[in-house]
Amino acid sequence: MLGQEFSTNIEYPNFGFEILQRDAGSFARLGKLITPHGAIETPNFIFVGTKASVKNLHPVQMKEAGADMVLANTYHLYIQPGPDLVEKMGGLHKFMGWNGPMLTDSGGFQIFSLGTGGGEDEIKGKGKSGNKSLIKIDEEQGAIFKSYKDGSLCRLNPEISMEVQRKLGADFVVQMDECTPVAGGREYTENSMRMSHRWGDRSLQAFEKTHNGMQAVYGVVQGGVYRDLREESADYTRSRPFFGTAVGGCLGGTKVHFYEILSWIPNRIHPDRPVHLLGIGKIEDIFEGVKQGMDTFDCVTPTREARHGRALMKGVPNGFINLRNSKFKDDGTALDETLGLASSANYSKAYIHHLMKAGEMLAFQILSQHNVAVIARLMREIRETLRNGGDLDQLRKEWLPT
Amino acid sequence: MLGQEFSTNIEYPNFGFEILQRDAGSFARLGKLITPHGAIETPNFIFVGTKASVKNLHPVQMKEAGADMVLANTYHLYIQPGPDLVEKMGGLHKFMGWNGPMLTDSGGFQIFSLGTGGGEDEIKGKGKSGNKSLIKIDEEQGAIFKSYKDGSLCRLNPEISMEVQRKLGADFVVQMDECTPVAGGREYTENSMRMSHRWGDRSLQAFEKTHNGMQAVYGVVQGGVYRDLREESADYTRSRPFFGTAVGGCLGGTKVHFYEILSWIPNRIHPDRPVHLLGIGKIEDIFEGVKQGMDTFDCVTPTREARHGRALMKGVPNGFINLRNSKFKDDGTALDETLGLASSANYSKAYIHHLMKAGEMLAFQILSQHNVAVIARLMREIRETLRNGGDLDQLRKEWLPT
Numbered sequence: 070m071l072g073q074e075f076s077t078n079i080e081y082p083n084f085g086f087e088i089l090q091r092d093a094g095s096f097a098r099l100g101k102l103i104t105p106h107g108a109i110e111t112p113n114f115i116f117v118g119t120k121a122s123v124k125n126l127h128p129v130q131m132k133e134a135g136a137d138m139v140l141a142n143t144y145h146l147y148i149q150p151g152p153d154l155v156e157k158m159g160g161l162h163k164f165m166g167w168n169g170p171m172l173t174d175s176g177g178f179q180i181f182s183l184g185t186g187g188g189e190d191e192i193k194g195k196g197k198s199g200n201k202s203l204i205k206i207d208e209e210q211g212a213i214f215k216s217y218k219d220g221s222l223c224r225l226n227p228e229i230s231m232e233v234q235r236k237l238g239a240d241f242v243v244q245m246d247e248c249t250p251v252a253g254g255r256e257y258t259e260n261s262m263r264m265s266h267r268w269g270d271r272s273l274q275a276f277e278k279t280h281n282g283m284q285a286v287y288g289v290v291q292g293g294v295y296r297d298l299r300e301e302s303a304d305y306t307r308s309r310p311f312f313g314t315a316v317g318g319c320l321g322g323t324k325v326h327f328y329e330i331l332s333w334i335p336n337r338i339h340p341d342r343p344v345h346l347l348g349i350g351k352i353e354d355i356f357e358g359v360k361q362g363m364d365t366f367d368c369v370t371p372t373r374e375a376r377h378g379r380a381l382m383k384g385v386p387n388g389f390i391n392l393r394n395s396k397f398k399d400d401g402t403a404l405d406e407t408l409g410l411a412s413s414a415n416y417s418k419a420y421i422h423h424l425m426k427a428g429e430m431l432a433f434q435i436l437s438q439h440n441v442a443v444i445a446r447l448m449r450e451i452r453e454t455l456r457n458g459g460d461l462d463q464l465r466k467e468w469l470p471t
Numbered sequence: 472m473l474g475q476e477f478s479t480n481i482e483y484p485n486f487g488f489e490i491l492q493r494d495a496g497s498f499a500r501l502g503k504l505i506t507p508h509g510a511i512e513t514p515n516f517i518f519v520g521t522k523a524s525v526k527n528l529h530p531v532q533m534k535e536a537g538a539d540m541v542l543a544n545t546y547h548l549y550i551q552p553g554p555d556l557v558e559k560m561g562g563l564h565k566f567m568g569w570n571g572p573m574l575t576d577s578g579g580f581q582i583f584s585l586g587t588g589g590g591e592d593e594i595k596g597k598g599k600s601g602n603k604s605l606i607k608i609d610e611e612q613g614a615i616f617k618s619y620k621d622g623s624l625c626r627l628n629p630e631i632s633m634e635v636q637r638k639l640g641a642d643f644v645v646q647m648d649e650c651t652p653v654a655g656g657r658e659y660t661e662n663s664m665r666m667s668h669r670w671g672d673r674s675l676q677a678f679e680k681t682h683n684g685m686q687a688v689y690g691v692v693q694g695g696v697y698r699d700l701r702e703e704s705a706d707y708t709r710s711r712p713f714f715g716t717a718v719g720g721c722l723g724g725t726k727v728h729f730y731e732i733l734s735w736i737p738n739r740i741h742p743d744r745p746v747h748l749l750g751i752g753k754i755e756d757i758f759e760g761v762k763q764g765m766d767t768f769d770c771v772t773p774t775r776e777a778r779h780g781r782a783l784m785k786g787v788p789n790g791f792i793n794l795r796n797s798k799f800k801d802d803g804t805a806l807d808e809t810l811g812l813a814s815s816a817n818y819s820k821a822y823i824h825h826l827m828k829a830g831e832m833l834a835f836q837i838l839s840q841h842n843v844a845v846i847a848r849l850m851r852e853i854r855e856t857l858r859n860g861g862d863l864d865q866l867r868k869e870w871l872p873t
Contacts, residue, residue: 120825120826120829120831121822121825121826121829122826122829122831122833123833124831124832124833125833125836126833127813127814127817127833127836127837128817129817145829149825149828149829150800150821150824150825150828150829154800154801154821154825157801157803158801158803158819158821158822159803164819164821164822164825165822166817166818166822398552398556399556399559399560401559401560401561411529411531412529415530415531415568416568417560417566419552419556419566420523420560420566420567420568422552423522423523423556423566424522424523424524426551426552427523427524427547427551427552429522429524430526430527430832430835431524431525431526431527431528431529433832434527434529435529
């Protein structure tokens with residue numbers, strides 16, 4: 070299949086990716102990602118606005134916090150409010166008031182893993198069994214699943230995913246794939262990966278039909294925890310006219326395995342395309358991903374941690390403090406006065422602790438914006454280190470002392 | 472009792488109230504209320520930050536929306552985080568990051584009415600029976616009630632209320648009173664009112680002991696739906712060295728009755744003191760209150776309506792639109808582009824409708840700030856009308872066409 074000629078040849082006139090500098094000791098690179106909604110530097114973080122809203126934060130607050138890019142989830146928006154409505158309202162950028170670069174995923178990940186209630190666990194290999202919303206996967210017809218909103222039956226396949234993503238109108242879209250369940254085993258993973266490749270071709274063909282130069286499509290590397298499959302999948306994406314490469318699916322059961330899987334990727338994927346690591350965004354994982362040539366990351370961590378009372382922090386064990394902890398009850402110091410952000414500088418830890426205890430929603434807003442700013446700062450410092458030929462491991466130690 | 476000399480003589484060197492202009496056709500007046508945290512013009516609205524946080528909004532967002540003053544609830548803060556903690560953190564202004572004028576209530580209202588789950592209903596006379604958190608009222612000892620946090624027994628009496636309010640450190644504090652239950656009848660109301668007057672004297676004596684010139688105290692007019700009792704209570708507050716007069720308690724069961732009760736007040740209370748109408752803040756009630764000489768109002772309406780998906784609006788029936796309504800599903804127009812506020816101008820009604828349907832908290836933030844801005848604008852327009860000798864009834868028709 071890989072040797073076979075692929076007739077589709079897609080051009081991306083309004084997009085670009087330039088590699089500005091390379092790390093001496095790893096695959097890390099400083100890059101510039103150009104979109105119709107502006108250029109951003111990489112490595113960078115794509116903040117998650119699942120339902121066309123980054124939880125608790127206005128786009129203005131995202132910009133204040135230093136965010137460069139957001140994503141929205143095709144699965145959620147397909148069901149509510151629906152792609153036709155978003156298109157009628159002028160597309161996602163206008164609908165949600167975000168005028169910077171934006172990505173939508175294919176919807177596949179949510180369909181195949183959200184039913185288990187363990188999205189991130191699925192990626193990290195802590196798979197759970199049972200998927201109540203997914204009814205059936207059929208290569209030709211696609212996935213049949215129950216709407217999270219009203220239980221009605223919905224279908225998603227490559228053609229539908231690309232049409233939905235075109236109507237949503239983000240700068241970057243992602244091919245339809247199956248996020249292979251971790252418990253599937255080698256045979257399932259292999260068959261699933263091959264289907265994802267065929268779905269990738271169908272995605273490209275569907276994409277090309279209505280392509281007007283305002284969107285660019287990412288292929289997805291699947292293959293689970295099997296090196297030869299990951300390499301085959303990397304070769305597949307490289308052979309097709311995708312604009313970028315995304316790394317998806319099961320990434321093993323432990324950090325070591327996850328990092329090992331990542332190490333198989335950089336030598337096999339297309340070297341000149343931007344690489345996105347799907348659904349990963351903890352601080353230690355970002356460092357590892359950057360070193361393996363990943364250019365962008367996404368994860369719900371910043372805003373989800375906020376809702377659990379956690380403030381991300383540079384230089385503390387585990388990378389966060391938990392404001393629910395009673396030791397902050399009378400701590401009059403600010404979260405961080407150096408972030409240039411009112412949310413981080415104007416309120417004491419004692420006040421945020423009180424808001425958490427009192428169930429006041431303002432706590433989530435304060436911590437969400439703070440956490441976005443911390444991750445944006447992390448990415449800035451990684452880029453500065455790459456720009457200056459610095460040592461990423463040294464920076465990692467500053468962020469995560471052990 | 473009213474003839475009896477009251478020995479306490481309290482001065483308020485850092486406070487002032489100037490009446491700048493009077494309405495020709497009503498008791499309405501344009502005033503200037505001076506506090507250690509700045510001066511504001513009246514009539515004005517005091518936005519409610521029950522637990523030291525106006526729900527979903529930063530102080531910066533409150534200022535952006537045009538808010539001049541906020542209040543926090545003594546009852547809630549007494550229990551969580553406690554007055555000692557707030558004092559240790561530098562007082563409420565510093566703790567919550569609000570540097571403008573601020574008021575705390577006495578805590579009496581919540582103790583006597585919150586247990587029924589019907590605070591505003593109690594004021595408006597739609598009383599409910601049963602008060603699960605209030606254990607006992609004893610004139611000498613005060614009210615014994617169960618903590619909403621952990622069920623432990625708490626006590627509030629005039630001395631404790633004034634001490635708690637001193638530690639909280641708002642500019643304005645309120646005497647301890649009993650918010651008479653609507654179902655109490657005349658005898659209960661009369662006895663309760665007399666007790667509130669004796670509690671008022673104890674409040675003043677307790678206040679004076681630690682008074683350092685940075686706080687000013689309001690007396691409360693009680694008396695329920697009985698004209699002679701309201702007048703007796705007005706006379707009481709007038710005879711005591713309160714800085715301001717608050718109007719509290721049961722205000723009848725219908726709008727007409729509520730407005731009639733208000734009409735008994737202005738000729739009997741101290742004519743030179745600022746008057747605050749406790750817990751009332753719907754648009755039509757503000758117009759009526761202003762005409763009866765009320766200078767400030769407070770109510771949870773702006774932020775509570777937001778959480779129900781309602782956007783307050785000038786010139787629409789009932790004074791609001793409900794963004795949950797499916798007619799806004801594809802309404803691409805902004806809430807209000809003339810408020811000078813991103814929350815009101817940057818998002819379409821369709822987007823806010825989507826956020827409500829999707830359960831996204833950003834909706835509450837957008838609508839809360841919008842609603843605060845609408846009420847702040849209402850108060851500005853009322854003041855402009857008074858300044859220009861205009862017609863309040865005409866302005867009322869512009870706001871609330873029937």
